[in-house]
Amino acid sequence: MSTEEQHTNDSNEPQVNEQQKGGSKKTFITGALVGAAIGSAAAILTTPKSGKDLRGEIATGYESTTQKSKDTLQGLKESSTESVSKLKEKVGNWRTEKQEEIAGSLRDSAEKVAATLEDDTSEETDEESEDQSDEETEEETEETEETEEETDSEEESEEEEEDGSDDNKKE
Numbered sequence: 001m002s003t004e005e006q007h008t009n010d011s012n013e014p015q016v017n018e019q020q021k022g023g024s025k026k027t028f029i030t031g032a033l034v035g036a037a038i039g040s041a042a043a044i045l046t047t048p049k050s051g052k053d054l055r056g057e058i059a060t061g062y063e064s065t066t067q068k069s070k071d072t073l074q075g076l077k078e079s080s081t082e083s084v085s086k087l088k089e090k091v092g093n094w095r096t097e098k099q100e101e102i103a104g105s106l107r108d109s110a111e112k113v114a115a116t117l118e119d120d121t122s123e124e125t126d127e128e129s130e131d132q133s134d135e136e137t138e139e140e141t142e143e144t145e146e147t148e149e150e151t152d153s154e155e156e157s158e159e160e161e162e163d164g165s166d167d168n169k170k171e
Contacts, residue, residue, distance in 0.1 A: 029072060037065050 040061040044054060 033065070033069055033072070040065065
């Protein structure tokens with residue numbers, strides 16, 4: 001056997017022992033009850049007594065063993081009920097914690113998405129404002145140029161009129 005196989009086997013042995021320990025309580029209780037019943041029966045049957053006394057002791061032993069079994073069974077029921085209640089409580093607490101974690105995570109994600117959308121919207125609004133400002137500036141520049149051209153045209157017309165009237169005066 002290689003050292004790897006030995007290591008694997010060694011690591012499996014504690015797991016088997018732990019599994020055996022988990023079931024050992026039930027096994028022990030069952031063994032104790034069966035052993036008590038067999039021991040009682042053997043003791044009663046081997047002692048020299050009359051048939052009437054022997055039947056009385058067997059009945060008493062049977063009742064005693066039956067009562068002990070009922071008490072043990074009741075104790076196991078109570079113990080298991082208590083264990084199940086604790087387990088349900090732990091599961092409920094775990095579930096609540098996980099739901100809160102998930103809800104918090106979802107809230108954080110939603111806030112991040114909302115912030116991203118707000119940033120994108122504000123950037124688009126800024127770009128639109130810049131585009132509108134650029135368009136307004138271009139329109140104003142065009143209007144100013146048109147106004148200047150009109151003013152220049154008017155001035156030229158006035159100059160021509162003045163030149164024309166000066167020419168008329170000279171004639």
